[in-house]
Each structure stands twice: as C-alpha cells, then as structure tokens.
Amino acid sequence: MVNIASLVDEILEGKGYVLLPSVLSTEQANEARSLVLKLAREQRQEGQLLIYENRERVYDLIYEHKIFEFMVQHSRVIEVIEAILGTDMTLGDFSAHILRPGASSMGLHIDYPYWTMKPPFPSFPVMEIQVIWMVEDFTQENGSTCFAPGTQKLCSPPDPIQFSKMAQKITGKAGSVVISHGLCWHDTSINSTLEPRVSILGNYNPKFVRPLRDPLHYMQRSVIDRASSKLKQLLGYEFQSAILNDFKRIR
Numbered sequence: 001m002v003n004i005a006s007l008v009d010e011i012l013e014g015k016g017y018v019l020l021p022s023v024l025s026t027e028q029a030n031e032a033r034s035l036v037l038k039l040a041r042e043q044r045q046e047g048q049l050l051i052y053e054n055r056e057r058v059y060d061l062i063y064e065h066k067i068f069e070f071m072v073q074h075s076r077v078i079e080v081i082e083a084i085l086g087t088d089m090t091l092g093d094f095s096a097h098i099l100r101p102g103a104s105s106m107g108l109h110i111d112y113p114y115w116t117m118k119p120p121f122p123s124f125p126v127m128e129i130q131v132i133w134m135v136e137d138f139t140q141e142n143g144s145t146c147f148a149p150g151t152q153k154l155c156s157p158p159d160p161i162q163f164s165k166m167a168q169k170i171t172g173k174a175g176s177v178v179i180s181h182g183l184c185w186h187d188t189s190i191n192s193t194l195e196p197r198v199s200i201l202g203n204y205n206p207k208f209v210r211p212l213r214d215p216l217h218y219m220q221r222s223v224i225d226r227a228s229s230k231l232k233q234l235l236g237y238e239f240q241s242a243i244l245n246d247f248k249r250i251r
C-alpha cells in the first residue's frame, strides 16, 4: 500500500518529486496520447496551436474528453497533492506538452507562481505542485523531464551550472505520473527519436493563488453539469456561481 505521508515527505523534504507507476493503464495512456495528437493536428490546421521550436502546447484539455476529467481528479494524485496544498486547492492549468522529433530542451525553470515572485521564495506554504502524466514511455532518448533532486529546499531561482551537474532524467512506463514541488528545478531533455513525446501536465495551487490560466474561460455547460464536486472545486466554479448569483441580485 502506498503511504501518502512518505510521498509527501519525499516531495517536501527529499528529492522534491515522486514517480508513481501504473496510475493509468496502457490503454488509457494510449487513448489520452492519441487525443492530444489529434487535437494538436486540428489546432495546427486552424492556426490555433501554440508552437515554439518543435514544442507544442494544447490547452484546456478538460473540455475535450472525459478521460481528461478523470485524470485531473484522479484519487491517487489528488490525495498526495491535497496533503500538501489543502483540500480546498485549485487547478492552475491542465494542458499537454508535445516534444516533436528533434525538440530541444524547453529551458530550466521552476513553476508558476514562483517565477513571478522575488527570491528568496517562501518554503511555506507550498504554492504549486505539478503532475506530469507520462502518456507514453519516457525514455533516455525521447525528451524525458530532468529534475535536480533536493533543489526545492533551496528556495532560489535555478542555476544552470549546478543543474547540469545534478540533473536526473526521470524515465518511466506509459501510465506513470511524476508529482513534483514547483520549486524543484527542472527541464525537459532533447527528443532525439523520430516520434513525438507527449506529457499531460496538471498544475495545482492553493486556493489563494490566482491560476495562470482561468480554467473556466472555455467552460462547457455539459462538463460542469456532470462534474463531481471535486472537479467543480478544481475549476473554481464556486467563484463563477457566486458572480452569477451577485449578478441576479443586482438585476
């Protein structure tokens, strides 16, 4: 049985990240990957896809398919994140990252909101937890994410020289998940294979942090109507309904 406390301890006081294998089945991972590549193809044709040097982003996945609704609130990841950010946490973003063949590394970074803040960053409360879904095998060759273990404890902006000495590539099977502290220095690596490498990224923040992207911007009524209370909470729906209620009162 997985011990939540030891996973939380590893994220806060250990390496700054944990790898959970087999959170999705291979079939589920394949389905999510195919959907992301299809969406990217459609958005590219419409000139809507965000592309930068062989790297692509597909945003607002939650409204695209039920499997993404399932992933964003998957109990195995939510229970770890809630133990760190609180049970009233919110979703900052849920998007896909495609590294096309030949893609270079995205650039060493820490996650939002830390990169908007002045160092030294506070060690408490934690401002962000990132979930990296491997929807295919992450290998030594296809652009796996690299982390510098323990750097979340430095509470400082990433240092490229130190990172190059410390970084470890996180490889794993399709369906695995990396849960990481937003302050842990990380980067992607080069995709030297002939296939795109797809990750799906969930960014979670405490309730008081303004999400980088408004998860309700592209809200679809059908998704909200069938959403669990946890998904509504993650999407910040209480704010939307409060605004609508206020509006009704004013009218």
Ligand SMILES: O=C(O)CCC(=O)C(=O)O
Pocket (backbone or CB within 6 Å): 097, 111, 132, 143, 144, 145, 186, 187, 188, 199, 201
């Ligand atoms: O796609 C990945 O492997 C990680 C991407 C990442 O860290 C980010 O977008 O902040």
